[in-house]
Amino acid sequence: MELLIAFSLLIILTVFQEQISCLSLSVPASPGYYQDGHFVIGGLFSLRVTARDNRIKFGFNDTMTIPEAVIVNLTKNYQHILAMVFAIEKINKDPNILFNMSLGFYLFNVDFSETKAMESSMALLSGGSPPIPNYSCRPEKTDKLVAVIGGISTGISAQISRVLSLYNVPQISYAPFAVSHGTGVQLQSPYQFPGHTVALYQGIIQLLLYFTWIWVGLVVPDDMRGEFFIKEITEEMINHGICVAFTEKDPVFPSGGEIGWQELIVRLILTRVVVAFGDTHDFLKLVSLIISGAIFGNIWITTSDWYTTLLPFKQNRIYTYFGGALSFSVHLDEILAFKDFQRSVHPRKYPHDIFIQRVWSNLFECSHVYEHGVRKLNQCEQNGSLSTRSLNVWDMNTSPLSYKVHAAVYAIAQALHEELSLRVNRDSLDKGELQAPLPWKLHPFLKKGQLGTNINEENTVNQEDSATKLDIFNYHSLQSGTKAQVKVGEFMFEFHSVQHLSLNDELINLGIYNNPIPLSACKQSCLLGFRKKQEDLYAFCCYDCVPCPAGEITNETGMDQCFKCPEDQYANKQRNQCLPKIIAFLSHEDTLGVVLVSMAISLSAFSAMILGLFIHYRDTPIVRANNRNLSYILLVSLMLCFFCSLIFIGQPRTVTCVLRQMIFGVVFSVALSAVLAKTFIVVVAFKAIKPGSTLQMWMVTRLSNAIVCCGSIIQVCICAVWLGTYPPFPDVDMQSEYGQIILLCNEGSTLAFYSVLGYLGFLASLSLLIAFLARRLPDTFNEAKTITFSMLVFCSVWISFIPTYLSSTGKTMVAVEIFSILASSAGLLGCMFLPKCYVILLRSGGHSRKKFFK
Incomplete structure (x- = not known):
């Protein structure tokens, strides 16, 4: 018990x-x-x-x-x-x-x-x-x-x-x-x-790219969620060419001076756009940062709907300064009849609600x-x-x-x-x-x-819907001090599919300091004609601008590399535009072309005058000496040499490209063969008139004619082989002259071209050698001296032609060859015929002639 x-x-x-x-x-x-x-x-x-x-x-x-x-x-x-x-x-x-x-x-x-x-x-x-x-x-x-x-x-x-x-x-x-x-x-x-984090990251990045904001600050809560956000979005931003200017964890502006005003102001000045990941409660101390940063025109991008109601600051200030912010929010439909329910809420209806009293009071x-x-x-x-x-x-x-x-x-x-x-x-x-x-x-x-x-x-951690729709809101600051969120766009995200961002630019208001929409970059984009010079980790955001190399341009601001113009275009001096190249060739309208044409026609006319003079005085001893027929052939060939230079002037075509080198080679070979024949006559004729010589003059004449024919036929054969293998053809040169497309004749076979020149050199050298050896023969009409001097002039011209020709381009190359043709032909004409013309015209009078024959 x-x-x-x-x-x-x-x-x-x-x-x-x-x-x-x-x-x-x-x-x-x-x-x-x-x-x-x-x-x-x-x-x-x-x-x-x-x-x-x-x-x-x-x-x-x-x-x-x-x-x-x-x-x-x-x-x-x-x-x-x-x-x-x-x-x-x-x-x-x-x-x-x-x-x-x-x-x-x-x-x-x-x-x-x-x-x-x-x-x-x-x-x-x-x-x-x-x-x-x-x-x-x-x-x-x-x-x-x-x-x-x-x-x-x-x-x-x-x-x-x-x-x-x-x-x-x-x-x-x-x-x-x-x-x-x-x-x-x-x-x-x-x-x-579901957090829809992947869609949120991509939406932020697409928004930044839409406005070309590539220098962005990140503000996150001081927890693992903020750490994860920084890690994930930083990688995506770098992949899309966007740089993180700074990362800050809440509290951003704590009491106690953990971050100084000077550092804060510098960050706000250098970074125009700031992404804040979190809700209102994550950044209660961020309000001071928003108000402070407003004078610098910062643009805030939030990742949820921020409510700045009844904050411990004057409402007009916070709404004015926060106006212009952009906010991402997962698209949600309105709860049916929820607005009507809110209208019916009153403290009398819910007397046991201990929270409504304070809310109603506020x-x-x-x-x-x-x-x-x-x-x-x-x-x-x-x-x-x-x-x-x-x-x-x-x-x-x-x-x-x-x-x-x-x-x-x-x-x-x-x-x-x-x-x-x-x-x-x-x-x-x-x-x-x-x-x-x-x-x-x-x-x-x-x-x-x-x-x-x-x-x-x-197996189901953080699964997201295959399609996510994010609404984009813009905070508008109204004159009455109230704030309103205006939907200005949306972002549709689907895994393994195309992402779609749509914005209504007319509804977006980024605040009084951001009209028009500003840029956000570590450095302003490189101007046209400059490229970025990468140096450090964030080189695609912070870089130096260096001019493009010669011949390259940039036609957009902020380009990483310069590029060359197409072959038919060239870069202007500012290196920001490609201009069409000018088509260039030695034409008859050019000053140089006019001069050369005038010289060629004048020398041809002069040759014709000398030919007429020789025909008129064909019976004089000075004309008859050394075979007057060879003189006629030489004068005609020289006249043709002057005329053949005209083929080099004008727009190159297939016919002109083929004819000009062939005619030049053949005509010059005829002229040099005639000179060689004259030289041969000087030597042989002297031996024929010696007592006991078996040579007859008719044999000498026929032999000189054979020299002219053989010398010309060999050159014709060389030109025929050239035409049959790799003939000249019209071509363009887009690289030699800056800003020009040079129309020229490609010689085709370089070996054939220099073979033609080499053969002419051989004839000239042979004539020079024989004339030099016969210069002292005792003959009243000995032409050896004049031939020697003319061949020296001829060889000097063509020896200097080769290096000059090889170092020239475009019009100059053609002009060098024309000048060499005219100079060498004029040398032959002047050295061989001017002394004779002087004798015919000035020293062949009656008294002089009698004295001459005595």
């Missing part, structure tokens, strides 16, 4: 101690907003940012209570709670979803404190606030908990998961969660929505009082509606996070529906007798649901 009494007292003392433990913790934790139902979903949201003393831990009564100082009220985040309440109300109105059973909720505001997130998670499990670890003070609440939705950041979600995973309670994170963030071993990671600027520790509104609009608030304090459009909260509630309801359906079919129980399932039983249904995948599943 005594043992029974002692055991009873022990039980009573234990129960009483539990009650004392549940009631003795007087330090208030975050109070919750509770609505009963057959099943309860927990919600952990962040409505404000507070400064809290680190000594407060889990609300134990040995800790001194220090009031929280509110830094920022993010009023817009209250829409997350409304989305959850709206979804639960719709589900409860449909008896088919939960078999005529209802959903309830237990909501907490964890601010942006990981400590409060852990406190509230424990409060969900213990059923009250302050929480009691491993105790269930209110079983009627804790036994109904089936899942939890929260939190807004990776750090908060990780702390919630630490607590919930101990009890295997499903958690759905409505904000991005980095798998590798964990600070220790986690038994269970939260479910999350939105409608109402005064408030505290009665028994409860905040009561005073002097507020009786019929106030959220729809009447301006855009700078409330936006009726569904935010992406609100959409996800709404979808998370339906995912949990669907999992409950499937679990209850199995129990009904298996046990055939009355629907009214069904109890809330244990939370861990919902995991199989959540894993295969449409929400997303559990990130612990290796």
